[in-house]
Amino acid sequence: MNALLYLSWTSARNRFLSAFRRVRSPRYAAALIVGSLYIWSFLFRSPNRGATADFLLGRPSETLITLLMVLTLAGAWVFGADVTALAFSQAEVSMLFPAPLSRRQLIGLKLFRAQVAVLINTLIWVFVLRRGGNLLPSPLRAFSLWILFSTLNLHRLGAALVQAAWKQHGRIGVRRNRYSIAAFAFIGLFIVAGLVVHRSSYLGRGIGEFFTGLSDVLGSSPATIGLYPFHLIVAPTFARSIAAWRVAILPALGMFLLHALWVMRTDAAFEDAAIEASAERARRIDAFRGRRSFGTITGPKAGRTSLRLAAKGHPALAILWKNMLCLRRTVQLRLFIGPLAMAIAFGAAVASAGGDTAGFVSVTAATFAVMMIVFGGRLIRNDLRHDMLHLPMLKSLPVAASHIVFAEVASAALPMAALQFVLVVISYFGSLFAARQPIPGSIRLAVVVASPIAVLALNGALITVQNGMAVLFPAWVRLGSGVSTGVEALGQNVLAMMANLVTLGIALIPPMIVAYTSVLFLDASRGLSLAFVLVVASLVLTIETYAAMRFLGRALNRVEPLQTL
Amino acid sequence: MYGDFTAVRDVTFDVAPGEILGLVGPNGAGKTTSLRCLAGIITPTDGTIAIAGHTMDDDPISAKRALAFIPDEPHLFEYLSVEEHLRFIARMYGVPDVEARLPVLLQEMELSDKGLSLPGELSRGMRQKLAIACGLLHDPSALILDEPLTGLDPAGMRRMRATIAARATRGAAVILSSHLLNLVEELCSKLLVLRQGACVAYGTLDEIIGAHPELSGLSLEDVFLALTGEAGQAS
Numbered sequence: 001m002n003a004l005l006y007l008s009w010t011s012a013r014n015r016f017l018s019a020f021r022r023v024r025s026p027r028y029a030a031a032l033i034v035g036s037l038y039i040w041s042f043l044f045r046s047p048n049r050g051a052t053a054d055f056l057l058g059r060p061s062e063t064l065i066t067l068l069m070v071l072t073l074a075g076a077w078v079f080g081a082d083v084t085a086l087a088f089s090q091a092e093v094s095m096l097f098p099a100p101l102s103r104r105q106l107i108g109l110k111l112f113r114a115q116v117a118v119l120i121n122t123l124i125w126v127f128v129l130r131r132g133g134n135l136l137p138s139p140l141r142a143f144s145l146w147i148l149f150s151t152l153n154l155h156r157l158g159a160a161l162v163q164a165a166w167k168q169h170g171r172i173g174v175r176r177n178r179y180s181i182a183a184f185a186f187i188g189l190f191i192v193a194g195l196v197v198h199r200s201s202y203l204g205r206g207i208g209e210f211f212t213g214l215s216d217v218l219g220s221s222p223a224t225i226g227l228y229p230f231h232l233i234v235a236p237t238f239a240r241s242i243a244a245w246r247v248a249i250l251p252a253l254g255m256f257l258l259h260a261l262w263v264m265r266t267d268a269a270f271e272d273a274a275i276e277a278s279a280e281r282a283r284r285i286d287a288f289r290g291r292r293s294f295g296t297i298t299g300p301k302a303g304r305t306s307l308r309l310a311a312k313g314h315p316a317l318a319i320l321w322k323n324m325l326c327l328r329r330t331v332q333l334r335l336f337i338g339p340l341a342m343a344i345a346f347g348a349a350v351a352s353a354g355g356d357t358a359g360f361v362s363v364t365a366a367t368f369a370v371m372m373i374v375f376g377g378r379l380i381r382n383d384l385r386h387d388m389l390h391l392p393m394l395k396s397l398p399v400a401a402s403h404i405v406f407a408e409v410a411s412a413a414l415p416m417a418a419l420q421f422v423l424v425v426i427s428y429f430g431s432l433f434a435a436r437q438p439i440p441g442s443i444r445l446a447v448v449v450a451s452p453i454a455v456l457a458l459n460g461a462l463i464t465v466q467n468g469m470a471v472l473f474p475a476w477v478r479l480g481s482g483v484s485t486g487v488e489a490l491g492q493n494v495l496a497m498m499a500n501l502v503t504l505g506i507a508l509i510p511p512m513i514v515a516y517t518s519v520l521f522l523d524a525s526r527g528l529s530l531a532f533v534l535v536v537a538s539l540v541l542t543i544e545t546y547a548a549m550r551f552l553g554r555a556l557n558r559v560e561p562l563q564t565l
Numbered sequence: 566m567y568g569d570f571t572a573v574r575d576v577t578f579d580v581a582p583g584e585i586l587g588l589v590g591p592n593g594a595g596k597t598t599s600l601r602c603l604a605g606i607i608t609p610t611d612g613t614i615a616i617a618g619h620t621m622d623d624d625p626i627s628a629k630r631a632l633a634f635i636p637d638e639p640h641l642f643e644y645l646s647v648e649e650h651l652r653f654i655a656r657m658y659g660v661p662d663v664e665a666r667l668p669v670l671l672q673e674m675e676l677s678d679k680g681l682s683l684p685g686e687l688s689r690g691m692r693q694k695l696a697i698a699c700g701l702l703h704d705p706s707a708l709i710l711d712e713p714l715t716g717l718d719p720a721g722m723r724r725m726r727a728t729i730a731a732r733a734t735r736g737a738a739v740i741l742s743s744h745l746l747n748l749v750e751e752l753c754s755k756l757l758v759l760r761q762g763a764c765v766a767y768g769t770l771d772e773i774i775g776a777h778p779e780l781s782g783l784s785l786e787d788v789f790l791a792l793t794g795e796a797g798q799a800s
Contacts, residue, residue, distance in 0.1 A: 311660065311661050311663050312656075318657050322645060326645075329644040392601070392640055396604045396605055398629035
């Protein structure tokens, strides 16, 4: 067997077996059963037709995915490609770089290994799209998805290689890659021109018509010219018949092959960049974290300004201080662009008619606040999900484990709650000047008044759930501050996010019961009463969260560094 | 115990203030597991650990506050600078005069001009020095060192040896695990030899040789190899 193939195969097999052996632990076995039931209920239920099919496989969904793809790929070019796309493990750098292997073979290894993630996500999405009905046989859908994810992966690696060439060769590198640069400039120009010229077709028409209008604009000239290559890649996945798939698959395959050719022929002396990326990653992967290699890990900026820490006070506050510095130096602001773009699109869809700027601001801010509840915990990870990698140091500190958990949860929950509170306030003041005010003023005021406590309680619960996963299942949860950003990791991210939200939903049952009971005795249509109900429900959620944190503290005492392997 | 595997069993010892105990044994003997148990990182399946009069079961916070554990691989927060690490540790262990101690310790560890550097900007040896500085900042009653000289240059090694000796002289109980037998011989007043998770010898070198007269006249290296059953393999 080829040595690189052998390395990839045995690594993947051993990693899987290592994770699977955890099932011998009752806790992991129980998690596997619950997880399997969840996946079965989410993915394997019988396929639907009609409205679900229209939603999953309709034109608006195709447009949305195409747009996401454009934004993701454009992000790689505008904000810099993910350098860890080039990263190898320390062992690979030590053993493979001096070995008699060509650059092309090393790139081939990167591509081959990425196929594990690509295939897993293909499988997940085949089942997700199966919920939209059996319009297309699963093998054909799987092949389409494989083409889509593989092309995106190739593009991510290609962008990293091109940017490594720029770094290596300076202006000469730019000249060598002039065709790539010109192609993206061309694409961007046509899309932006289409969106600007035909903006009246989708702005200010309500959320349903927004996507329909946007689909029409993106499907017509001039945007369609720029989007054409992206449509070619996405089209087979959304084909609703075998005939349509046959038409779409060959161009998609052509795009895939073109990308493969581009990546394999990119003349980039990437070893330096790869070693740099590998070293950067290795610095953050100590003896306990060797197996995780999918996350984007950016280097902390060598901040010369610090936050003040008083010499005296509760030691747990030092953990909070440390994690705030972590957030400040490792946060990836570009990850917020996606949710912000969606919020802006929603705001534009429902409130931009007739130049209602205040309404647009209000809706966008409120939507972004909601987006942060859904996505925020994934983007801000300066808590135990990061610090579990420092478990030996953490456990040797003279602080009670429950206090550690409390400080860690607060580290992520506080900035998220602060951001959401600011957004709620912006939304409220925007609504005061909006042309349309569908929600009564007293209700809006009640939400603003209750929001400091409500967002703290909600984020505290959400982050506790995510930290609980890291403490209880450290061998199965991705640890570290990095976030999986590749579209090929979308399937796993969606599953994990849904699991978190389901757990939060269960935690919300007691507060909902208390809120419902309160409503029976109070007139919730009055702002003051609503604020009271929200605060009481938040306090119930806080009590639940506190109990969960105490439990996690006891669990943290029992976790040993080896379990994070 | 890790599952069915017993990493360390029936190990009993004490280290008085001012003493330096050398913990030695071949790879896989259970040295690091023992040290991690002492530091409160791993909870032993059975037995009692007491640091400066505080048991790890009943009062782990006080026990941990009295000790410092310096592992072989420096565990540092990659987003905290050198000075920030020390301020963090000072707050954790309640060191009120951190501002006065900080420059002295940085100078002792030759890190004075690296105060604002992040661990990623330091060499392996400097990171080791930072980990040591973090351990020494709060003047621990018990100092646990796992291969403390790893990554240090010759001058750094000499200074580190002097630092360990000085801490013991000032009353700290020191446990030193190392494969460098000349270091152990130079610094340690007592030895604990582990083999396959069990204690095969404990006491001063004279006491150990007294219990094993056949080892009389041998060097520490030969004593070690004989006790751990590796003499034949080494030759």
